[in-house]
Amino acid sequence: MRMDRDRLRGGALWFFVAVVLSAVALWSVAAGAQVKNPDSIVYAMYGEPETLDPAFAYDTASGEAIYNIYDNLIAYDKGSTSDFVPMLATKVPSLKNGLISKDGRTYIFPIRRGVKFQNGATLTPLDVEYTFERAMLLDPAAGPTWMISEPLLGYATLTELAAHLMGVSPDKVDMKKLPAKVVREIYDRVTRAVEVKGDNVIFHLAKPYPPFLAILAHGASWSAIINKKWAIAQGAWDGLPSTWPKYHDPQPQADPLYAKAMGTGPFKLETWQRGSQYILTRFDGYWQGPAKIKTVYAKKVDEFSTRLMMLQTGDADIIMVDPPYLPQVEKLDGVRVTKSLPRLQNTTAFFNYNIDPKGNDYIGSGKLDGNGIPSDFFQDIHVRKAFNYLFDWDSYIKQVLLGQGAKPYGPVPQAMAYYVNKKAPTYSFNLEKAAEEFKQAFDGKLWQTGFKMTITYNTGNEARKTACEMLAANAAKVNPKFRIETMAVQWPVFLQKYKAGVLPLFIIGWLADYPDPYNFVQPYMASTGAYGSTQGDYFVQMARKDFDPLIDETINNVDPAVRRAAFFKLQELAYERAIDIFLVEPYGNHVERTWVKGWYFNPVRPGEDFYILSKGE
């Protein structure tokens, strides 16, 4: 009887505990439904800015912070990637309004009056002039300023310009020991390129450059306008003709603006706790009117589950989500998911046309004997076409990317629809055609001997791993003698092998710097392109002969119709020559609580625009 009483007491206790816990849980859920932190946005992201110096930053996370702190001369008209509106300039230059000269080499920007910097200083045309001159003279290695220098100086880097002036090759130039005459000449060219006349800033281009406005528009962090006096006070270039080499290509720690920011934008940098978060506060003196949001907490939260829980509880308003995790957020109450957003990005499997055979473990015997591949394996067009037929785009996009991607037509993403010929042929998964091509490769010898090779992907990238495995499995289906092994390699090793030219095939993505197809055909197809130039001498020769003249036509011509014809021809050549396997154009997404209002998509914007956001039921 006593035991029964104890049991009853115990049961009652557990019941009580359960009731309390449920009540607390319900209260928590109910609390979660109310708008949390109504005047703040908490943004849970992975990664963080590398720097806040507009002339140094070249990553999306840095661009996102700079976008919200600084303004540019012009901006995109809401979601457009081709229509501009004035920002710190009062007009968008065009041929029609006469602010672009007929020869396409002079751009005039009337500068807005009365705009305040966050420190209270007033914007002047001299600030704009200083911004671009400093960027060209800073010229950081692997930085973004080539986009300013190329149109304005005709050279992507000052090293190239100095080499030209000195009559030597760029590798012979020591930028820290330039002759005084060259130092002065470079300064003169830079200052002549950007001039101030009254309220106007005038850019003199070395040659017509169709994407120039896009290179200046908001979202292009390298063109964000800084305050001259403030920058000099921080220790940046003092504006003198002879001192710029001291500031040229600094190591990050030597750049005084590396972790500082002060612009005319809607938010001020409150603090940047590196490795953790940065906090922005509203700039009440913003010339377009203060933002609706008072504070932005951009938190670095690397673990997706934690970001998800923060979103679920309302502690985060916006989170970054990789496509495989979208189903998890889509079923949450109070969360809005916008997906299938076309981005200016693609991922490609590049062939190495001249594989370095020295000590190369990835090409087996290095011969066409069934136990390896020769270094000219991908010079055979039938091999390249066969590899294109081996890739199953439909399965890859549906099953691996859960539908969050599109099959490319060539190097130019479909987001730039005017320049993409959607009627042109593309490769499709077809094992029979792959077999046909393989049978013709190396005069039929390849089909008889078979081959063995290893293709690699950087560790941790599951989508690329699957792409490699699909190629390997499908090759074996075509002919059991075709043996492709896949291997994950750590990023430092991948980098070393890539540089050494030993990888037979490598997968890399490209994200647009600005919305112009030139920014895709140049790196992919030009003999000097970022990727084209690394695909071996055979590719370089082919590009020099057949692609470069067309690419030059796309950049030296301002007529959209002429450019379009050249881009169509390049797309056709990329298909005919099967230069690479264009794997996918991954889609973007945006995940926010439903209480966040005002968001819209622009593929050029580097991340979030907090100025357009507000919160409310």
Next chain:
Amino acid sequence: MTHYIVRRLLLLPVVAFGATLLIFIFMQFLSPYQLVSTYVRSPEELRHADLDTLVKKYHLDAPFYERYFDWVGNILHGNLGWSATSNDWVAHSIAARFPATLELAIYAAIPMALGGIWLGTVAAVNHNRFWDHVTRIFAIIGWSLPTFVFGLVFLMVFYVWLGWFPPGRLSTWATQVVISPSFHAYTGMYSIDALLNGRLDVFFNALQHLVGPVITLSYLYWALLLRITRSSMLESLRQDYVRTARAKGLEESVVIKKHARRNALIPVATSVGLMFLGLLAGVIITETVFNYPGIGLLTYQAAAQLDYPMVLGICLLYAGLLVLVNLVVDIGYALIDPRVSLD
């Protein structure tokens, strides 16, 4: 005792020098194009990178001894170098992140040591009886449950469902207090700084954020310490002096606490010292799950990206900590066991 402490502290530079030299020697097996991965962090970044220019810019092709002596030279000028993974000075990064980990380790170490020793004693005293079995199961779960899973389950229950213990270090309102000019960061440990600034609200907020990672960390180490204490206690309980104490008619609690446990604590003290070091160094997963920006994650990222200035900076820190913790453990021996002399 003072001589002993001075002697041990003098070892510090030797340990530091040896450890950093070893790392530099390992690094000579890496090519400049592997080392450049610190500055080009993903395939996407290759689009902008002229690898040869970067190798030249950061002197990655210089012989390892040249780089080592440069580094040592900078150290002597108080400069630990620049970290490309944290985009900050190494010393500043460590100073910003280490207090968070130290705070976590201190809060985790107290329940870990007290709970582990107490439960281990309970298990040994009740050898092969109910409480021994209970603690054994407790220990097995602690060991076999991955920290990652435990942390996520904890967050699901106590953060998402109950809303009690959120991840991160502070809530947004408390962050505003901490970054305000009126708040002085004396130690970088928010709970302590909050008390020193007289902000009890911030103190409780910091504690609220510490509960999750502290319990997650403590549980794993509890399990380990419990087993060590139990074994050591069982060994002690079988000793003649325990039998003698009991024969003298001493109370059982006195026999256990003063005679058996005190002797059993020597191996436990060693373990506690090492575990504390482990807490300071190896809390990467807990820091990741709870979004707690400490030094564990920083170490992992620096090592993965071959960011050698940061790796060396952290190595120096741990060399110092290793010497200090060992010193404390040695002093602890002397306090626990009067037979141990440090002179």
